Amino acid sequence: MKSRWDQCELDRVTADYAKAGVSADLAIRTYTTRILGQEPLLVLHGGGNTSVKTTMTDALGDEYEVLCVKGSGWDMGSIEPAGLPAVQLQPLAALARKEALSDEDLVAAQRRMLLDPYAPNPSIEAVLHAIIPHKHVDHTHANAIISLTNQPDGEAIIRELFPDTTIVPYVMPGFVLAQEVRRILDETPDAKHLILINHGIFTFNDDPRQSYDDMIAMCDAAEQRLARGNPRPFKGASLPGGAALAEIAPIVRGALARETEIEGRPDRWVLDFRTSGQIRHFVDGENVGDYAMRGNAAPDHSIRIKRFGMVTSPAGCDDFAENLKAAVAAFADEYIAYYQRQNARAGGGFKQLDPVPRIVYVPGLGLFGVGKTAKEASICADIAEATVDVITKAEGIGRFVTLSEDDLFDIEYWSLEQAKLAKAVEKPLNRQVAIVTGGASGLGRETAAMLRKEGAEVALFDIDSDAVARVAEEIGAMPVVCDVTDPSAVDAAVAKVVEAFGGVDILVSNAGAAFQGRMLEVDDAYFQKAFALNYWSHHYMARACVTVMRAQGTGGALVFNVTKQVLNPGPDFGPYGTSKSALMALVRQYAIEHGADGITANAVNADRIRTGLLTDAFVAERARARGVSSDEYMRGNLIRREVTGTDVAEAFLHLAKARKTSGAILTVDGGNVAAMVR
Structure with missing residues (x-):
């Protein structure tokens, strides 16, 4: 993995923000967040966060020690200073020592600590950032790190490759994770970096360049470790002749549409197609129905693409359409059963999400991301590509494993995400x-x-x-x-x-x-x-x-x-x-x-509509021929109004x-x- 650090660009960004009254600390943090977020092998659609500890004054002129941490809804690759809301540092860090705190109460507490009450919600991992005793903290869901940790012996692989790192076992993001990291840091206060099993990596340092360089170096080392494995670990299946994308896509889209209870309105979906050499090796594998449905690369992916995608029959087979309908129905049945057993385990009260897959793997062709909008479908397709990369490289050195069904459900039905979905309102022509x-x-x-x-x-x-x-x-x-x-x-x-x-x-x-x-x-x-x-x-x-x-x-x-x-x-x-x-x-x-x-x-x-056909000059000519003004000509109808x-x-x-x-x-x-x- 190559560094994106450009000192000249950093100096320019810092100087430009200084003119707008942005502090050097926040300007540097904005720049380093962007160069992390612009690397898709590190960060995808909210899968990471950054912070800087500094001092700021509120609207009354009072100075505080604060943590400026990535805010909810901001893309790291294009973030602005406003996307790093300032939270009072000491009371935020103190939350990690509470015995219990719901995620809803954590969000409310963090909002009360904001210097600007109109700022976006701080990351749910803000407390974790606050308790790390370094100025700059970087967190990514790097593909290479996840490929190593998502192994039966993932912890041993990490310890061998990074003997001086601190390993954190998987726990649910949010308050519970902050508590676990607090416990670990109490025991190892000189930790240099953290690798979270099935989750990602944290690097930190008082020097922003060092924190960034550590992230790149460790991810590069992980990539080199994976490169020693088999780059094509899947045995190819015998497939029929291929079919054109333009022929297959409408069939897939139609099969995903389901009848709603509102006058039988079709619940359409937008697709985003991807293919490449790596994707074709993945989807054309003899056992794609196994490894593609073991689970996601990172836990937060479940929020976007459910636990796993759906595999169809090969694109060129004669009964593709009928097989596809059966596969969609089977996916929905399995999803409903999964929801019912997990909802019961979690105490009930969750509202079932739709049972439509968000990734469709088509042997002989590629994969589709599925969404209510083109943007949503593109996000799902991006995550699908990352999933293919992670699973392929993991299988190249061993066997890809992921979180348990319980853990994946807890992420997919996370109360904070459920609240966001409840607020979402579709436009009348979304999905069309x-x-x-x-x-x-x-x-x-x-x-x-x-x-x-x-x-x-x-x-x-x-x-x-x-x-x-x-x-x-x-x-x-x-x-x-x-x-x-x-x-x-x-x-x-x-x-x-x-x-x-x-x-x-x-x-x-x-x-x-x-x-x-x-x-x-x-x-x-x-x-x-x-x-x-x-x-x-x-x-x-x-x-x-x-x-x-x-x-x-x-x-x-x-x-x-x-x-x-x-x-x-x-x-x-x-x-x-x-x-x-x-x-x-x-x-x-x-x-x-x-x-x-x-x-x-x-x-x-x-x-009589003013367009390229009915120009002002043409209107004037017509009006003169009738002995009226242009305005009268355009209003020459029963209601006397121009259309x-x-x-x-x-x-x-x-x-x-x-x-x-x-x-x-x-x-x-x-x-x-x-x-x-x-």
Whole structure:
């Protein structure tokens, strides 16, 4: 493992923070926390913490000895000084000598000791940091250390490799761990560092560089010890020919979806796929059903990915879909049984979490992280990759073992984590994946932003590569450059979305253009261009998305952008009106043919919206022709109000959510008698 220490960068960070009034101690701690957190082999998604002991003044000017320790919710890799809340040191350390203290009372006590009452909760391991008699304390869940400790003879391996370290047997994180470390430090006050069995490593020193260097050196030594083992310890299985990710992902996503008690709404999940040489060696192993389901690398992983993942049949086998459904059902049954026996052991009162696996290992392909959002799925996939690394290296030198079922349940159903889950509120479109065509501008951009705000994972399709990249970054979407008039390009682009998120649930087919001209005056090429964009592109998009939706088996929503020309045609817009009229027929046909699949198909009919099609100059020209102002022209409807892009986006959003409406036209024009549906 290589050191990330950069003295020039540290000096720059310290100088910059000094200008903002941040002390040198806190600036240095911020920098060293970041370089630890940016190494995924050391820290993943909350799996570690750091602290520094210093002095600070509160709002009244009173000075205190404090512990600045990583706060709850902060990522070590990008932490700011605000993520290291200051806690009064002496009363915090004194907590370790109490005979008993619940985790809830510990959290409350730590909050009372904060210098800033609005600061985030200090780490649950703050007391442990407080009792270590050194200024800087670093704690990580290093993969290499865990690979060594998660062995039947893990303690002996550690003692041989690090004869001067202090070993702490596994106990539950929080107050009990602080008590155990207090007892050990009382007996060995000159401890140089701590290695926690099945948990990780603590290094500490008054010199921040020395504490960091010790962490890197010890983890590097552990990596070198593991490197002496077999890098490919698993015997490969005989597998059928592989299958494409874009074909397998929707099947996996559909199998994970389960019916809820609320009107049979499918409980969709977002996927994050990973593969590599190491992952393939792991999932393609003959005994993957054994070692992949022994347990997690680190105890805190159970909070994210349950006790273990689920192994499917090989990706290329003929009955993959049926086997997968059976595997999901078996996983759920086993999880419910596990919960019931452990809940009884723990005294009852726990609310069962959902029984859906958060990692799916697919022989012949790779693994999927599973989450309610793309971010959550990515976190699970990151942890899955770490799990593969730890188990592979552990098996290379011996046999991977993990904590008991009791210990894993106690972590997964930790009261502090249960409280966080109780406060979590899902957005209406969490778990759903949407595609918006023509997404880089106008109505497409408005609609995509609204879908994203409602919680959907959004892919923006547009032919303008620069614009789609810019807008996607602004709203947090996936940019996809695609010519929607090219069927092969459409199929490839939809496959990219499936590979990124696991599937598709919503299509807002918005791309279009107002091709003008009289029927006898436009040439065939121009007419064909109008139909290519305003009709055929919508069919290509719908066809590709419906294929995915049917593979998932959880329904879906198709929403198309038509025009008032469909109902109220006007002169000089023949290519536009006729191609959009064909689109309206297409909408109804999809509604008829795929209603039984739970897929709705609806259309939005909007008029007089300021977009790239209806520019200010065009509006002014139309207004002059009618002898009115631009404002009067835009408000030329029954309710005398201008219709905006946001109004139309809300209509798209409504139809994307509407589960019992299909084949409908939702008009958004302020009232136009000639364009009313009859």
